[in-house]
Amino acid sequence: MRRYLSVAVFAVCAFPVRAADKPxxxxxxxxxxxxxxxxxxxxxxxxxxxxxxxxxxxxxxxxxxxxxxxxxxxxxxxxxxxxxxxxxxxxxxxxxxxxxxxxxxxxxxxxxxxxxxxxxxxxxxxxxxxxxxxxxxxxxxxxxxxxxxxxxxxxxxxxxxxxxxxxxxxxxxxxxxxxxxxxxxxxxxxxxxxxxxxxxxxxxxxxxxxxxxxxxxxxxxxxxxxxxxxxxxxxxxxxxxxxxxxxxxxxxxxxxxxxxxxxxxxxxxxxxxxxxxxxxxxxxxxxxxxxxxxxxxxxxxxxxxxxxxxxxxxxxxxxxxxxxxxxxxxxxxxxxxxxxxxxxxxxxxxxxxxxxxxxxxxxxxxxxxxxxxxxxxxxxxxxxMVPREAWYYEYFEFPDVSHNVNKHRGIRTPKWKFIHYYEPPFKFREEFELYDLEKDPEERVNLANRPAFQATVKELQAKMESLRKEIGSKDEK
Structure with missing residues (x-):
C-alpha cells in the first residue's frame, strides 16, 4: 500500500513529496x-x-x-x-x-x-x-x-x-x-x-x-x-x-x-x-x-x-x-x-x-x-473554509441554428439569481430575470421588472461586474 500525507499537511509542506506518496x-x-x-x-x-x-x-x-x-x-x-x-x-x-x-x-x-x-x-x-x-x-x-x-x-x-x-x-x-x-x-x-x-x-x-x-x-x-x-x-x-x-x-x-x-x-x-x-x-x-x-x-x-x-x-x-x-x-x-x-x-x-x-x-x-x-x-x-457568497455564469453560443439560445450572463447567490440577456434577437432592448430562490426555488416568478426590486437588481449588477473584473471577463467587441 502506498503511503502519503494528508491534504492539510500537503498545503504547508516545506519539502518535496515523492510521487509515490501521492494518491x-x-x-x-x-x-x-x-x-x-x-x-x-x-x-x-x-x-x-x-x-x-x-x-x-x-x-x-x-x-x-x-x-x-x-x-x-x-x-x-x-x-x-x-x-x-x-x-x-x-x-x-x-x-x-x-x-x-x-x-x-x-x-x-x-x-x-x-x-x-x-x-x-x-x-x-x-x-x-x-x-x-x-x-x-x-x-x-x-x-x-x-x-x-x-x-x-x-x-x-x-x-x-x-x-x-x-x-x-x-x-x-x-x-x-x-x-x-x-x-x-x-x-x-x-x-x-x-x-x-x-x-x-x-x-x-x-x-x-x-x-x-x-x-x-x-x-x-x-x-x-x-x-x-x-x-x-x-x-x-x-x-x-x-x-x-x-x-x-x-x-x-x-x-x-x-x-x-x-x-x-x-x-x-x-x-x-x-x-x-x-x-x-x-x-x-x-x-x-x-x-x-x-x-x-x-x-x-x-x-x-x-x-x-x-x-x-x-x-x-x-x-x-x-x-x-x-x-x-x-x-x-x-x-x-x-x-x-x-x-x-x-x-x-x-x-x-x-x-x-x-x-x-x-x-x-x-x-x-x-x-x-x-x-x-x-x-x-x-x-x-468560508463558502463563496456569489458566483458568475456566462453563455456565448448565439446565433446557433439548433436551439437559438441568446447570449447571457448572470450571478447566483444562495438567495438570488439575476440573469442578463445582453444580445437579444431584436434591437434596442435588453432582457432580465430575477428570482428569489428562497421563496421561489422553482424560478416561477420573474421579479426583474418590478419597481420594488430595482435596488436588488442594481446591487446584483454591481456584484456581477465585480466578479467579472475579478476573473478578467470583458465585453466582446
Whole structure:
C-alpha cells in the first residue's frame, strides 16, 4: 500500500513529496446528467447503487454548478480550472482551447503522475495534441453502438480511429481499466495515476445498452411540477428558444424519453461499479480519490422544455460526489454527509491539485472544495473554509441554428439569481430575470421588472461586474 500525507499537511509542506506518496485520482464525468437523477439524490425510480456508493463512502455536494452549461465549454473548464472566456472554449461551434491556459493533466505529470484520458472531449482537436500516458477517445458526440475510437500505443502516438463492438461507455471503461491494471503491474503500485474517464451517456439521442432496453418499463413517469407553467413573465429570449418537448423526434414521447435517459444512466452506473470493483480487486481503493460529476444539467419537462444552456437550475446544477483516500479521510467529517456550499466546475482542477499536494496555478479561477468537508475548527473559519457568497455564469453560443439560445450572463447567490440577456434577437432592448430562490426555488416568478426590486437588481449588477473584473471577463467587441 502506498503511503502519503494528508491534504492539510500537503498545503504547508516545506519539502518535496515523492510521487509515490501521492494518491491515485479518478475523475468521472457524465454528459447531461441532472443533479437529481441518482437514487441517493431521491429520484423516485432510477437505481444507481454505484454512484450511491461514492456518496456513502465520501461526500455529496448538493449545490454544485457549472459556469457555462454546455458540453465542450464545461469539459474545458474542468481541465483548466478557468471560465470559458479565459480558456477559449466558449461554445460547441469550434472555439479552440487557449494554449496559454493552465492544463490540469500537465500539472499532474509535473508531480510524477501517469495520466490517461478516456472518452468524450467534444473540444476541437479531441485533446489529441496534448501529452498523455494513455489516450482512448472519440471525436464529437461518438456513437452509442459500435463506437469509433482512437487509441494511443506504447510509444504514446495516437493511432487511427477505428470501430469497436459494444456500447460506447462499456468499451471506454474497459479500456481505461485495462490501462490502470497494466500500470499497477508495471509500477508495483508505486507510481500514482490520474484517470479522466468522460462518458457519453446520457446525451441524446438516447440509446441504452442492449441489456437495459426494457429496464424501467413499468416505472411511473411523472411530469415535473413546472410542466404546466407557461413561463409567464419570462423574457422572449427564454421563450423563443428551440428547446420545446416534441420539437425533435427523440423528444416526442416524453415517457419513453425519460425511461431511455434513465436506462443510459444505469449503463453509466454499471461502469462506475466496474471502476470501484477494479480498485477493490487491485487493493488500491484506500489509496485512490474518486470524483464524479457531469458537464451540465438538463431540462426534462420544466416549462415543457429539454436541453441545457440557460442559467436556470435544471440546466446548471450537476452531481458532485467525492470519495477520499483512507489516510486523508481521518482529517475530514464523517463519510456519507451532504455538503451544501456552492461549488463550481472550475473548482475541480484546484481540488485535484489539492489532492496531489500542490497549489493551483494562479490563472485558475476555482478553489478546492475539500476544505468544506474538513473538520470545522473552533472559532472563526479560516478563509479557505468560508463558502463563496456569489458566483458568475456566462453563455456565448448565439446565433446557433439548433436551439437559438441568446447570449447571457448572470450571478447566483444562495438567495438570488439575476440573469442578463445582453444580445437579444431584436434591437434596442435588453432582457432580465430575477428570482428569489428562497421563496421561489422553482424560478416561477420573474421579479426583474418590478419597481420594488430595482435596488436588488442594481446591487446584483454591481456584484456581477465585480466578479467579472475579478476573473478578467470583458465585453466582446
Amino acid at each position: 491515485n485520482i479518478i475523475v468521472m464525468m457524465t454528459d447531461d446528467q441532472r443533479h437529481d437523477f441518482m437514487s441517493c439524490a431521491g429520484h423516485p425510480f432510477i437505481k444507481t447503487p454505484n454512484m450511491d456508493r461514492i456518496a456513502k463512502e465520501g461526500y455529496r455536494y448538493t449545490n454544485a454548478f457549472v459556469t457555462n452549461a454546455l458540453c465542450a465549454p464545461s469539459r474545458a473548464s474542468l481541465l483548466t480550472g478557468q471560465y470559458s472566456h479565459a480558456n477559449g472554449v466558449r461554445d460547441n461551434m469550434g472555439t479552440k482551447l487557449n494554449p496559454d491556459s493552465p492544463w490540469l493533466p500537465d500539472e499532474l505529470r509535473k508531480q510524477g503522475y501517469e495520466v490517461a484520458f478516456c472518452g468524450k472531449s467534444h473540444v476541437p482537436g479531441h485533446f489529441r495534441e496534448k501529452t498523455w500516458d494513455y489516450y482512448f477517445g472519440f471525436q464529437g458526440q461518438g456513437n452509442y453502438l459500435r463506437p469509433v475510437i482512437a487509441e494511443s500505443g506504447a510509444d504514446g502516438k495516437i493511432g487511427p480511429d477505428k470501430p469497436y463492438d459494444g456500447w460506447i461507455d462499456d468499451v471506454v471503461t474497459d479500456k481505461a481499466l485495462e490501462w490502470v491494471k497494466k500500470g499497477q503491474e508495471k509500477s508495483k503500485g508505486q507510481k500514482p495515476f490520474a484517470l479522466f474517464l468522460f462518458f457519453k451517456a446520457p446525451h441524446r439521442a438516447w440509446q441504452p445498452a442492449p441489456r437495459h432496453k426494457d429496464l424501467y418499463a413499468d416505472a411511473v413517469v411523472k411530469k415535473p411540477a413546472l410542466w404546466e407553467d407557461a413561463g409567464t413573465g419570462k423574457p422572449r429570449a427564454f421563450l423563443q428558444a428551440a428547446n420545446m418537448i416534441g420539437q425533435y423526434p427523440d423528444t416526442k414521447d416524453y415517457d419513453g424519453m425519460i425511461r431511455d435517459y434513465c436506462r443510459c444512466l444505469t449503463g453509466v452506473d454499471d461502469n462506475v461499479g466496474k471502476v470501484l470493483k477494479a480498485l477493490d480487486d487491485l487493493k488500491i481503493a484506500d489509496d485512490t480519490a474518486v470524483m464524479y460529476t457531469s458537464d451540465n444539467g438538463f431540462f426534462l419537462g420544466e416549462w415543457q422544455r429539454f436541453d441545457k444552456r440557460f442559467m436556470h437550475e435544471p440546466s446548471i446544477r450537476v452531481p458532485l460526489l467525492v470519495k477520499l483516500p483512507k489516510v486523508i479521510q481521518r482529517h475530514y467529517r464523517p463519510i456519507g454527509m451532504k455538503l451544501d456550499p456552492m461549488v463550481l466546475n472550475v473548482d475541480i482542477a484546484p481540488t485535484v491539485l489539492d489532492l496531489a499536494g500542490v497549489a493551483p496555478p494562479k490563472a485558475m479561477h476555482g478553489r478546492s472544495v475539500l476544505p468544506f468537508a474538513q473538520l470545522t475548527p473552533a472559532g472563526p473559519l479560516p478563509p479557505h
